[in-house]
């Protein structure tokens with residue numbers, strides 16, 4: 001890792017373990033030079049190819065526009081000649097849009113600064129380094145500080161931008177994106193994650209034609225539909241081979257990630273806050289911080305990219321809001337949540353009955369979901385009335401929590417702080433607290449409105465109500481939900497010329513309240529959630545080590561959701577539960593055991609009425625909870641490899657986790673659909689030590705082995721990785737659809 005400035009060439013060079021990134025000062029412009037495999041400190045300005053034609057301004061200012069519209073820029077601005085989409089678009093009080101940034105200064109220093117009010121990666125002076133480049137627009141006095149940070153041992157570069165108005169007049173920022181990468185196209189393809197409710201983060205891969213391809217959200221949350229991540233890959237990139245450029249945006253609100261293929265077959269990849277619905281008034285001397293983008297380059301396929309994101313998020317993002325949070329680096333309790341067990345139909349007795357049965361089976365925490373407050377008997381009312389409903393919670397919350405604790409279980413609770421039901425005391429008292437356009441009836445979604453979290457007094461009131469609840473009993477977990485997107489954007493508190501700030505100010509309010517929770521309750525495990533996984537994004541990981549991945553708990557649907565999610569996010573962040581069958585979302589019936597294998601790849605827990613499920617299923621829970629503890633260190637800290645993908649082959653799904661020291665590994669194999677009369681499936685493992693011998697253990701009799709060696713299968717790492725193992729899908733243990741098995745490898 002290292003950042004340097006090559007004085008003579010005026011090149012800034014950023015090296016990570018295996019990648020190099022370079023930009024240069026050319027005339028007064030800051031231009032992009034190189035991003036890819038690691039290279040030496042040479043004069044590589046020729047990579048920009050700007051001296052090939054006569055259009056460089058110093059040579060031919062007559063055609064300056066040709067240069068501006070084709071050169072690779074580090075932080076392109078709009079309105080003065082570059083017609084591609086830019087990162088910065090401003091508007092002056094006179095209504096003019098142009099802006100042109102020139103190099104002023106730079107500094108390189110140890111450590112990684114925090115972004116005030118925003119989630120951001122963190123590092124120490126020992127393990128991180130930062131480059132800050134200052135650019136300025138001469139006419140308006142607007143200053144852009146570009147920041148680049150790197151961490152020891154991680155192939156990622158963190159970028160962000162801060163704008164400061166050093167001029168005399170107010171400036172409106174109509175677009176402020178966080179990063180740009182202008183590179184030559186090599187017939188790259190684009191990978192993004194798309195979805196909808198109950199089918200979040202499915203992987204999409206398409207060729208990149210001319211023009212603009214974007215994924216974005218205008219819903220006020222990162223959303224079910226699209227995701228703040230994209231990757232450029234070679235046409236033949238696989239999980240194991242090929243070039244990958246990955247971009248992840250550390251933000252939970254409206255975003256834009258786009259790739260523009262230009263007339264000259266270059267690609268401009270930009271990421272940041274979605275300019276739609278955004279405008280920020282920047283008065284003299286004020287500043288604005290744009291959130292971070294993480295860029296990862298891998299020359300060895302998608303798995304390497306995944307490892308970089310996982311390591312970065314685990315070590316430098318998760319629980320950044322309070323690094324002394326109890327669960328930052330430790331195993332989380334196995335929870336049972338009553339949502340799919342009871343929905344709104346529960347009371348103290350039912351919850352205690354579930355807790356008692358759960359305790360016998362190795363479950364460690366009961367989570368009381370939606371319906372415990374106000375007069376909430378369905379999802380039509382009471383959001384905002386954060387007072388315990390003692391008709392349901394007979395004896396009060398403290399009594400219930402104490403009883404659950406007596407059973408040996410921790411206790412957790414569900415809240416949805418950002419929402420307000422029209423049928424609530426809070427709304428009757430403060431109808432102007434909801435986001436709405438004055439005079440227009442706001443659109444209802446799930447029969448609720450969104451509170452205007454851009455207003456401090458609203459955040460304060462909601463926080464104090466929730467804090468009172470959390471302090472009233474021994475509550476050790478909070479599920480923070482958000483069940484609708486934002487529409488009808490209007491705030492009763494913002495001025496005419498600052499209404500465009502509402503979306504972002506809303507996010508700042510949410511982050512502020514989550515920060516307060518993290519400060520005041522470092523012992524609490526916070527799980528974010530948004531109608532399932534609509535706010536499963538890196539921004540939220542700064543506050544909570546896990547996020548509910550999807551309302552779809554069906555084991556087979558989850559294979560696809562978890563494949564897309566784990567492409568970027570560590571396994572132990574994915575809220576994953578075993579639920580009852582037929583599955584409530586898709587009606588599918590899968591073996592209880594398989595549901596356990598699939599949930600094992602996430603946080604692991606249960607979402608069912610343990611007092612009512614079939615006895616055979618209940619009898620498996622104790623073993624499953626033991627399995628969780630046996631493998632949880634691997635799941636939380638290991639390197640994750642994708643061996644086969646049901647999404648691609650429609651037949652089976654196989655993943656592998658290997659401990660960092662390569663001494664242990666666990667492989668999960670799910671046979672989704674049975675096929676008659678087929679030969680066994682060859683799986684080639686990865687990430688092992690070639691020269692070491694591993695003991696191969698399987699919880700089922702499914703491996704094709706030499707008859708004489710059935711008892712003890714010993715194989716070298718290189719054999720397991722090159723010859724692989726053979727899964728005999730016709731074995732009785734895999735008979736039928738949706739069957740699975742675990743294979744454990746232990747180095748001798």
Ligand code: GLA
Pocket residue numbers: 339369370379414481483529530531532533548550551
């Ligand atoms: C959302 C969540 C669910 C559950 C319900 C409660 O849909 O994703 O897990 O908490 O809300 O209303």
